[in-house]
Structure formats: C-alpha cells, structure tokens
Amino acid sequence: MKNKFAKYFSSLVYIKKRGLINRILSILVILLIFIIFVFPVIWMVAMSLKTKAQNIASPPLFIWEVTYNNYKLAITKYNFLSFLKNSLMVVLPNIIITLLVSCPAAYGLSRFNFKGKKDLAFWILSIRMAPAMAVVLPFFVIGSFLRILDNPIILIIAYLTINVPFAIWILRGFFDEIPIEVEEAGMLEGLSRFGVFLKLSLPIIRGGLAATIILCIIQAYNEFALAMFLTSFNARTLPTLVTQFQSHMGILWGPMAATSLMATIPIIVLTILVRKHLVTGMSFGMVRGK
Amino acid sequence: MLRRLREESAIPWITPAIFTLIVVAIIPTIFLFYLSLHNWELGNPWNSRTFIGLKNFVDVFKDEQFINSLLVTFKYCIAVVIIEFLLGFSIANYMKGQNQRIKFFILISLIIPLTMTPSVVGLIWRSYFNSTAGIINFFVDIIFGTKINWFSKNNALLTTILVDSWQWTSFVTIMLYSGLEALPQECFEAASMDGASGWEKIKYITLPLLKPIILIALLLRIMDAFKMFDVIFVMTEGGPGNATELLSLHIYRIGFFHTGYIGRASAIAVILLVIIIVFSQILIRKMSSNEK
Numbered sequence: 001m002k003n004k005f006a007k008y009f010s011s012l013v014y015i016k017k018r019g020l021i022n023r024i025l026s027i028l029v030i031l032l033i034f035i036i037f038v039f040p041v042i043w044m045v046a047m048s049l050k051t052k053a054q055n056i057a058s059p060p061l062f063i064w065e066v067t068y069n070n071y072k073l074a075i076t077k078y079n080f081l082s083f084l085k086n087s088l089m090v091v092l093p094n095i096i097i098t099l100l101v102s103c104p105a106a107y108g109l110s111r112f113n114f115k116g117k118k119d120l121a122f123w124i125l126s127i128r129m130a131p132a133m134a135v136v137l138p139f140f141v142i143g144s145f146l147r148i149l150d151n152p153i154i155l156i157i158a159y160l161t162i163n164v165p166f167a168i169w170i171l172r173g174f175f176d177e178i179p180i181e182v183e184e185a186g187m188l189e190g191l192s193r194f195g196v197f198l199k200l201s202l203p204i205i206r207g208g209l210a211a212t213i214i215l216c217i218i219q220a221y222n223e224f225a226l227a228m229f230l231t232s233f234n235a236r237t238l239p240t241l242v243t244q245f246q247s248h249m250g251i252l253w254g255p256m257a258a259t260s261l262m263a264t265i266p267i268i269v270l271t272i273l274v275r276k277h278l279v280t281g282m283s284f285g286m287v288r289g290k
Numbered sequence: 291m292l293r294r295l296r297e298e299s300a301i302p303w304i305t306p307a308i309f310t311l312i313v314v315a316i317i318p319t320i321f322l323f324y325l326s327l328h329n330w331e332l333g334n335p336w337n338s339r340t341f342i343g344l345k346n347f348v349d350v351f352k353d354e355q356f357i358n359s360l361l362v363t364f365k366y367c368i369a370v371v372i373i374e375f376l377l378g379f380s381i382a383n384y385m386k387g388q389n390q391r392i393k394f395f396i397l398i399s400l401i402i403p404l405t406m407t408p409s410v411v412g413l414i415w416r417s418y419f420n421s422t423a424g425i426i427n428f429f430v431d432i433i434f435g436t437k438i439n440w441f442s443k444n445n446a447l448l449t450t451i452l453v454d455s456w457q458w459t460s461f462v463t464i465m466l467y468s469g470l471e472a473l474p475q476e477c478f479e480a481a482s483m484d485g486a487s488g489w490e491k492i493k494y495i496t497l498p499l500l501k502p503i504i505l506i507a508l509l510l511r512i513m514d515a516f517k518m519f520d521v522i523f524v525m526t527e528g529g530p531g532n533a534t535e536l537l538s539l540h541i542y543r544i545g546f547f548h549t550g551y552i553g554r555a556s557a558i559a560v561i562l563l564v565i566i567i568v569f570s571q572i573l574i575r576k577m578s579s580n581e582k
Contacts, residue, residue, distance in 0.1 A: 026388070026392075029384060030392060030395065030396065033381065033396055033399055033400075034395075034399050036456070037399045037400055037402060037403050037456070037460065038399050038402055040403075040414060040415070040418065040456070041402055041403075041406070043414075043418070043425055044414050047414075047417070055423075056423045057423065058422050058423040058428075059428050059431075060423065060424075060425050060428050097310075100306070101306045101307045101310050102307060104302075104303045104304070104306065104307070105303060105304045105306065105307030105308075107303055108300040108302075108303025108304040109300070109304065111300075112298065112299070112300035112303070114299075114300050117300075118578065120304075120308075122574045122578075124307075124311065125570075125574070126567065126570045126571075126574070127311060127315045129513055129566055129567075129569075129570045130315070130319075130563060130566065131516070131517030131519075131537075131538060131559070131562050131563060131566055132517065132519055132520075132538065133517070133519060133537075133538045133541040133542065133555075133559050133562065134319070134322060134559040134560070134562060134563045135318065137322055137325065137541070137545060137552065137555060137556050137559050138318035138319070138321040138322045138325065138556075139318060141321070141325065141552065142318065142321060145336075157314055158314070160310060160311075160314045161311075161314050161315045161318075164307060164310055164311060164314075165311070168307060193298055218405070221407075222407045222408060224407075224408050224409045224519070224520035224523075224524075225519045225520055225523075225538070228523075229546065238407070239407050239408070239409040239410070239520075240409065242407075242409050242410055242413050242524070243409060243413070243524060245413075251413070251416070251417065253417055256413060257414070260407070260410040260413070260414065263407060263410070264405070264406055264407055264410055267405045267406075267407065268401075268402060268405045268406075270405075271401055271404065271405040272398060272401060275397065275398075275401055278401065278404075278464065279464055279465060279468045282404075282461060282464070282465065282510075283465060283506060283507070283510065286506050286577055287465055287468060287469060287503055287506060287507075
C-alpha cells in the first residue's frame, strides 16, 4: 500500500516537474519567435527616436535621450507627405480600375461554364507571376515613347499587371462559395443577372471583397522595382523614398527609420485587420485560410 | 429560369479583364521579345536599333557573369527554401499544440515581417548587419567575442539569405499552420492510441497529408526567390563585386546601371520569364490535380 502511494506521488512530482520544464521551454520558444520576428521592427522604432550620433554609436545604445526631430525632418526636409500623395495617386486609381475590371471577370469565371475556362483562369494567374524586371524593360521603353515616364499614369497601368490577375483569382474563390440557390432566388424575384451580381452576390462577399481590396492596396503600395525605374522625380512613391537617405556621409538612419515607420504602420494595421484572409490571399486562393 | 442561366454568355463579364490584361501584360511581353532580338543601347535614338536575331541569347550564355548570376540565383533559391521550410514547419507544428492566446500572439508576430515594405526591409537590415555599429554584431561580439563582416564577398550572399528567411519564413509558417489546423484530428488521436511517437506522427501523418500545401508554399517561394529584386537592390545592389547579383539585379546592371544594353537585358529578362513560367506551370499542374 505504502509503496503504491510512493509510486503515485513520485509520478505526480515527475509530471509536475516535466510540466514546469515544458512551460519554461515554451516561454523560451515564444520569446525567441518574438525576438526574431518583431524585435527588428522595435529596434527601428528606437532608431527613429535617436540622433545621428546616437545611431552610429558603438556599442549600440539601449538607453538614450529620446528625440522626435527625425519625424520633423522626414516631413519638412524629406517631403514625406508629397511622396505619400504620389503613392496614393497611384494606388487609389489603380484599385478602382482593378475592381471595375476584376469583379465582373471573377464572377464570370465563377458562374459560367465555357470551353477553355480553366486554361483561361490559369493563364490569368500566370501573369501575376511575371518577374518585375520583365515588366520594367518594355514599360520603360514604351513609356519613353509615349512620354509618360515619371507620371503616375504609367505606374497605375503597370500595377494592373499585378493586381488584376490577383483580384480575379481571389474574388473568384469568394464567388464560388455563394450557393447557386441564393442567386436563383434573386432571379425569381425579378432581378436581372447583373442585378443579382450587384445587389446580391457582391454584398454577400463584402468581407472577402474588403480583404481583396486591402491586399491589392498593400501590393501596389509596397511595390518597388517598377516605381524605381519608371519614375524619377515627380511621381516617386514611398518605397523609393527610403533609398534617398544615402548621403556622402553615410546613411541617415534616423530620418530613414522615421520615414519607413510612418510609411509601414498603416500597412501593418491593414494586414492585421485582414489576417483571416491573409493565407487565401498569399496563396492566390489555393489554400483557404481560417 | 435555369435555361436562362445556362444560355447566358460569360463574354460580357470577362471581356474587360481580358482586354486589360492583353494591353498591360501581353503586348509589353511581346515587345520584350522584340527588344531581345535587337541591339539597342539606352540613350541612342530608337532608329539606331539593329535586328540581330538570337545573338543576344547566344552572347548571354557565353557570358561568365550571366552564368555566375544564374548560379547565385540557384544558391539563393535553394538556401531560402530549405531554411524557410524547416523553420516554418517547426514553428507551425509547435503552434498547433498551443492554446488560443499563444497561437494568436505568435501569429501576429509572424505577420509583421510579411507586411514590411521590401525596400525598408533592405535598408533596416543593412543597418543591423553593419559591421561596426550594427546591432547584430553587438550580439555576435558578446556571444562569440568577434565581429563578422556581413557584407564581405564571402558573407554577403548568406546575409541576403538570412534577411529573406526573416521576412518569408512567416509566409511558409502561416500557410502550413492553416493546413495543419484543417487536418482531421482523429488521425492523430488514433495514432497516439497506437503508440506512435511525435516524430512518427509527423513522418507518417502530417507530412503526407500536408504534402499539397507544402508543395504550393514552396513553389510560390521558389518563384518569388527567383525573381527577387527589391530587398537585395537596397541592401547590396548585387555587390560586393557580383556576389549577390541575382538574375533580376544582373538585368538591372546590364540594362540600366553599368551599361544601357536594353536588348541584351531584355534577352536575360526573357530567360528569367521562361524559368518562372516553367515553375508556374508545375504549380498550376499541381493545383489542377488538387482541384479534382
């Protein structure tokens, strides 16, 4: 009897010990993941709050007198706002055209059957995969013929190659999820096909539609290679601004970090908002997110 | 009613999109082919171009720098895909066993690198890897008592691989994690009852069931890595020498930077495009077989 109790207690202690070790290990792993993935961004916040001398101090400073001067500089000296305006002047028209073109196409691909539909869908997807440099070269030469280099128009057009195929694929997946009976009911109510699309199907997928819009905004807003080569002075967008902090005295880390943060934070917030659809978006709808 | 549904045509719905894609994607691609068959230098009048057939392609494959750039791209691709898969799979598996709060915390941590603007990623890591004042060398110095020159000829490629892994491990992790969450729980319970160890469960249940998603995630990563431009452009501009000159950066150097050989650069861009098309065809085959 005694022996049994001893065994029971020792097993209890053993489990508890193991539980404790597991818990410590688990905290360590989570901490490690946090340090690896988030600390670089936190350090960027620190950089943006340091003076020039503090930023190049060796060893790096972990306690310092905070300065907000970099944010002031970013706005006054480095024209953050005009770059932001340029970005918006490209992103917003691009998104509007993308939606006007992609929503009906996605609906068409989802709701109708025709010969070669699958091939067409895959052809559309493969356009999204094109490398940026293969787009830059022809757009650069054509743009110089048409004299639209360094004009928001060329980026609005060029970003269609990214966003239209993407939006069609993602939206098609959302339309596929609407049961056909819902639409038939709408038609019995006397709605035309277009009426069903506009008044029934689009409102049903509004969550997915919002996510698609946000993902398209992120892609256009973050794009770098096309913006770098197709604009030079007047139409430069935010991602290219950060490359302008290289002076003959080295890189101006403070203003660079301040600008980058102001440019990135809206995107981080937007992405966290659509995190449920992130997997669907990143995999072009091949993997359904939860 | 149903007949009306069937008789309707998809043409008015998809025509605007197809027209747009032909104008913005197909015509420029045809023009890229056209450019690749010509000898034309940036800054010269357009009329000075000469048709030289496939000479650009022949020259490119004789060029040691191109071959080097192709090799660098392959190395980069293979390294990032292996690192990101191993890390991503481990983190995804780890996340699966945790409670809701921890899952959420890890997920948000993972999302942050994914949202960062690539050019910003390039610049901040350039500062963190700085050999004198960088934060990485500060820790390396504490742990190993020595500083590493991260941007030397031998280390630069490794540095860019680490940065890519930082940004994109999250992608693989989140994809695999959502795949894992969707797997039927009963399989694992049955296996536990049969006394399968953790490793056996991964080998005989998780990996086979997750194979389609793993393939899709890795193919997407291979394609992205193959056409990588922005982060490396900002971080090293392909240097030092051409140690980190991936194909896209090689195109940039030939077409815009050192020389203005648009024709030649176009030929390399066509080669890159063909490689990407091959990968995307594999991906598409994979997907259609999944759909069935």
